[in-house]
């Protein structure tokens with residue numbers, strides 16, 4: 179019989195941001211958790227948005243290896259200039275910090291290679307034959323997670339084959355103070371100063387740029403097709419980075435998190451946000467599955483991954499279009515995944531039943547869907563929105579004072595005002611009849627409080 183380690187409620191394969199944040203939160207929620215992962219390896223740098231840093235801080239999670247925010251210089255077709263800011267993230271340090279936090283929260287972290295995740299047997303098998311058994315498994319091995327079994331994976335969707343080659347290059351004139359992203363005919367480059375003497379440069383091109391050769395020659399071919407004269411780094415890190423919806427449906431014995439569920443084009447800058455926000459769903463999903471409410475978990479998961487994939491794929495497509503190049507690299511990516519708009523602009527406010535997170539548990543609730551909250555909003559300033567609107571009984575939205583006294587007298591004035599303000603921002607004009615229909619259309623979910 180295979181040797182086993184301990185007794186656990188939950189076993190997680192993979193300790194990137196998705197796996198380790200989920201492990202911390204599950205342990206804090208009282209579950210006995212084991213996590214098996216390979217330790218962070220070679221140097222690797224990414225850009226982290228302020229939103230990710232804020233979520234981590236809110237959950238008292240460490241921000242090891244995260245630098246201060248710096249404005250990014252963008253050279254993208256007609257657009258040349260400063261846009262958005264990002265934090266330089268040293269992924270080795272960042273991942274190590276989260277794994278340490280997991281250990282601190284009581285998670286048993288096993289540094290080992292996972293050879294298989296077996297939902298049917300409730301076990302994760304390590305390369306040395308050791309088994310980690312648990313009532314529930316989570317798959318968080320990122321893009322290295324194997325494809326889901328065909329019966330669950332009816333519709334894996336993948337974008338054009340794209341490769342990233344990155345590494346340290348010597349300083350270049352004018353490039354040593356800010357992160358820069360630039361569109362080139364053969365792909366795009368992102369560079370960021372790491373210290374006075376080194377720039378981290380990432381060149382992204384089509385897999386076809388690798389040419390007929392293999393190994394280092396193929397990498398060099400892609401690099402020169404995108405980065406031009408800049409010499410190939412002595413040690414380059416190569417990743418396949420095609421966007422893909424890897425697991426559209428939930429396996430109730432082994433939910434997937436982060437890139438193992440939906441892997442995004444790094445151009446979106448949304449990968450870490452998704453990894454961390456998907457980890458936030460681990461606790462409510464685990465609670466639902468342990469309580470025998472797999473249907474809630476299934477609906478919640480399906481909506482979250484579909485919303486993330488389609489929205490980000492279309493946002494990415496529009497960004498590729500903006501570069502204005504007509505080379506095959508750009509044409510292919512400007513046409514994928516479809517022609518639908520990234521943001522619906524003609525959504526009439528309406529309600530729908532969705533699965534949301536309420537006080538750490540999944541629940542089916544009515545949500546309000548508007549143009550600015552196409553994913554639906556269940557709560558505003560801690561109040562359930564739809565029952566509140568029902569109190570208006572089809573009457574026009576009153577002014578803020580009357581809204582407080584007539585609709586929400588039990589709430590503190592600031593909360594009533596915040597909700598009133600939010601309703602106005604969603605197109606509920608003061609004094610006008612509320613233009614909503616209550617058709618229960620099936621749409622994407624949302625469990626966030628837009629005023630929080």
Ligand SMILES: Cc1cc2nc3c(=O)[nH]c(=O)nc-3n(C[C@H](O)[C@H](O)[C@H](O)COP(=O)(O)OP(=O)(O)OC[C@H]3O[C@@H](n4cnc5c(N)ncnc54)[C@H](O)[C@@H]3O)c2cc1C
Pocket residue numbers: 191192193194195196197214215216217218224225226227273290291292293318319320321322323342344380417418419435436437438442444447448449450451453
């Ligand atoms: C080149 C590149 C650039 C990117 N740039 C950005 C960016 O600028 N901004 C951004 O937000 N996102 C970026 N991303 C996306 C971001 O890196 C991912 O979305 C994020 O890391 C996903 O987190 P995860 O935990 O799901 O997976 P990962 O971070 O991939 O973590 C998976 C973990 O599983 C472990 N693992 C895998 N296989 C095994 C195994 N067999 N046994 C044991 N352990 C295993 C790995 O060691 C790793 O620790 C980029 C991605 C790439 C590839």
